[in-house]
Amino acid sequence: MDCNDAIFSRRSVRKFTSETVNDAIIQKILLAGASAPSAHNEQPWHFIALNNEEIKKRLAQEMMVAYIASGKADEQRARRSYDMTINTPAIIIGCLDTRLLKYQNELEYKMGVQSLAAAAENMLIAANCLGLGAFWRAAPWVTTGIMRGLLGIPDYVEPQWMIHLGYAAGEPREKSLRSDINHWNHW
Numbered sequence: 386m387d388c389n390d391a392i393f394s395r396r397s398v399r400k401f402t403s404e405t406v407n408d409a410i411i412q413k414i415l416l417a418g419a420s421a422p423s424a425h426n427e428q429p430w431h432f433i434a435l436n437n438e439e440i441k442k443r444l445a446q447e448m449m450v451a452y453i454a455s456g457k458a459d460e461q462r463a464r465r466s467y468d469m470t471i472n473t474p475a476i477i478i479g480c481l482d483t484r485l486l487k488y489q490n491e492l493e494y495k496m497g498v499q500s501l502a503a504a505a506e507n508m509l510i511a512a513n514c515l516g517l518g519a520f521w522r523a524a525p526w527v528t529t530g531i532m533r534g535l536l537g538i539p540d541y542v543e544p545q546w547m548i549h550l551g552y553a554a555g556e557p558r559e560k561s562l563r564s565d566i567n568h569w570n571h572w
């Protein structure tokens with residue numbers, strides 16, 4: 386797939402076949418993330434690749450319980466989150482290492498979050514290029530404690546996003562692009 390196709394044909398894929406994603410492919414996607422731009426070239430990320438069924442199941446279970454306890458999701462929605470997690474062959478969790486930020490202030494923190502977002506997008510495009518489906522999930526923002534506890538993430542490291550990866554089952558949703566977005570020389 387060429388570069389244009391990889392960008393323009395990317396869509397969120399949320400349903401996967403049960404086919405596993407081999408480690409060499411996951412490594413390529415990790416490398417795509419690590420190649421992203423970052424503020425001051427801090428490369429303030431760590432990536433946790435999950436492909437162990439038992440760990441995924443425990444994470445899914447604990448996230449489901451946390452969603453219900455927090456009042457952010459009813460039982461049905463929390464169950465969908467559980468299914469989403471266990472029915473994904475591989476998940477990458479993107480984490481911001483706050484100790485790698487050049488300055489400990491809000492601006493630097495924001496740039497760290499943006500750097501992590503750039504890594505996520507690189508991974509989504511790489512996944513598309515490699516024939517995989519993928520989508521970005523914001524769940525770590527609301528389940529930080531659980532992820533820290535279960536995966537041994539230190540307290541100065543913030544899990545920020547999950548990328549679900551697998552071989553697509555079915556076609557992704559169509560989407561139209563907003564058109565009123567570009568401003569030349571003036572708003």
Ligand SMILES: Cc1cc2nc3c(=O)[nH]c(=O)nc-3n(C[C@H](O)[C@H](O)[C@H](O)COP(=O)(O)O)c2cc1C
Nearest residue numbers: 395396397398399520521522523524546557558560
């Ligand atoms: C910061 C961010 C957070 C997202 N969080 C979620 C999420 O928690 N669950 C989900 O299903 N999709 C999530 N998405 C995917 C978006 O819903 C998706 O990108 C959007 O609907 C556009 O569709 P497309 O990716 O097919 O272009 C997220 C995307 C971004 C950029």
